[in-house]
Amino acid sequence: MVYVTSFKCFRCARKYKPQEIEKLPIPRCRNCGSALDAEYDYRSIQKLILRDDFMRDDPTHWKYWAFMPVKDLSKVVTLGEGGTPLLENKRLGKTGRLLVKYEAANPTGSFKDRGSSLEITKALEHGKRKVALASTGNMGASVAAYAGFAGLECKVFIPDIVGKEKCTQIKAYGAEIVAVEGDYSVAMKQAEEYVVSHSDSFLTGDYPWRSEGTKTVGFEIADQLYWHVPDHVVVPVGNGTLIWSIYEAFRELALVKITERIPRIIGVQVENCAPVVHAWENELGEIIPVQDPKTIATAIACGDPIDGIAALRAIRNSGGEALRVTDGEALSARDKLARNGLFVEPSGAVAYAGVLKKKLSGTVVVIATGHGLKDMYGLE
Numbered sequence: 001m002v003y004v005t006s007f008k009c010f011r012c013a014r015k016y017k018p019q020e021i022e023k024l025p026i027p028r029c030r031n032c033g034s035a036l037d038a039e040y041d042y043r044s045i046q047k048l049i050l051r052d053d054f055m056r057d058d059p060t061h062w063k064y065w066a067f068m069p070v071k072d073l074s075k076v077v078t079l080g081e082g083g084t085p086l087l088e089n090k091r092l093g094k095t096g097r098l099l100v101k102y103e104a105a106n107p108t109g110s111f112k113d114r115g116s117s118l119e120i121t122k123a124l125e126h127g128k129r130k131v132a133l134a135s136t137g138n139m140g141a142s143v144a145a146y147a148g149f150a151g152l153e154c155k156v157f158i159p160d161i162v163g164k165e166k167c168t169q170i171k172a173y174g175a176e177i178v179a180v181e182g183d184y185s186v187a188m189k190q191a192e193e194y195v196v197s198h199s200d201s202f203l204t205g206d207y208p209w210r211s212e213g214t215k216t217v218g219f220e221i222a223d224q225l226y227w228h229v230p231d232h233v234v235v236p237v238g239n240g241t242l243i244w245s246i247y248e249a250f251r252e253l254a255l256v257k258i259t260e261r262i263p264r265i266i267g268v269q270v271e272n273c274a275p276v277v278h279a280w281e282n283e284l285g286e287i288i289p290v291q292d293p294k295t296i297a298t299a300i301a302c303g304d305p306i307d308g309i310a311a312l313r314a315i316r317n318s319g320g321e322a323l324r325v326t327d328g329e330a331l332s333a334r335d336k337l338a339r340n341g342l343f344v345e346p347s348g349a350v351a352y353a354g355v356l357k358k359k360l361s362g363t364v365v366v367i368a369t370g371h372g373l374k375d376m377y378g379l380e
């Protein structure tokens with residue numbers, strides 16, 4: 001049973017039937033080239049899940065399958081992603097209640113595994129033998145692992161700022177690395193060109209499958225709070241997929257009447273790569289790209305974010321805000337988390353750096369996105 005009914009363009013609002021999108025080598029709006037958002041038959045989902053066993057079952061990624069566009073659950077490719085802890089530590093908070101969603105606990109060390117599980121499942125559904133993508137490192141490692149598990153070949157286009165450890169992780173999973181001269185946006189163009197000219201390949205990346213899979217971060221947070229909605233969720237923003245997916249998860253839970261409201265969604269970027277913050281501060285409708293961004297937070301160095309408009313919408317529609325922090329603040333936040341037992345990479349501490357900078361009231365959930373062992377910048 002699959003509950004997805006259509007895909008809608010973020011920019012021009014054009015709607016597509018699922019089968020129109022499934023066939024495209026690059027699943028984006030055919031009219032304006034923007035990202036697409038899946039819509040579901042929420043009434044049917046509501047009937048299906050408003051039952052005691054759903055409400056009580058342990059939170060794990062595939063528990064929320066009804067909110068994902070997958071036809072055959074017996075063919076799902078999973079490494080046990082999701083079900084990550086939501087941790088409370090009083091020494092980390094200033095005011096209110098601070099909880100850390102520790103995404104480093106995923107199989108390859110970042111939340112990217114949630115999207116990869118769905119993407120590789122789709123690649124098999126489409127009968128593909130290879131996958132290709134552009135990555136700032138973590139998505140490459142994640143897709144490489146899931147492709148390896150499913151027996152698919154994997155090609156990762158990597159921009160020049162990606163650290164050695166991440167390349168090592170990608171290669172360890174048996175994927176091929178294509179070093180790109182230029183930034184992430186250049187790498188993305190090359191990955192897309194490759195898939196268009198190689199029809200046995202499936203494009204992974206921040207396309208609709210990934211964001212549909214990433215929503216489970218949000219579902220799990222609500223589930224782990226016994227279906228109470230926190231006041232704020234603080235999220236680092238690279239391509240904007242994660243922040244959008246979390247917003248969308250809370251919106252969908254309200255649509256199926258499991259919860260009653262949406263938390264304020266706070267997006268955090270680093271000073272040298274803050275196109276979404278800039279658009280929010282200046283009330284722009286479009287994102288102005290940052291050329292060749294330089295920051296130690298390499299996992300979020302996306303100068304021209306694919307889901308930038310979606311990120312803005314998540315922040316605006318939820319009454320949230322966008323914050324910028326410096327590289328130095330991200331590193332101090334990383335050190336503070338680590339000294340309290342939670343080791344994350346610099347990008348994984350950016351949301352927490354935002355929390356340290358800005359007083360937020362009530363229950364605050366901060367997303368710690370990637371494991372510290374992936375990028376130990378500045379540590380002896």
Ligand SMILES: *Cc1c(COP(=O)(O)O)cnc(C)c1O
Nearest residue numbers: 138238239240241242299369370
């Ligand atoms: C990918 C990633 C992000 C940013 O997520 P987007 O969906 O690109 O906004 C943040 N932190 C880490 C560690 C990541 O790997």
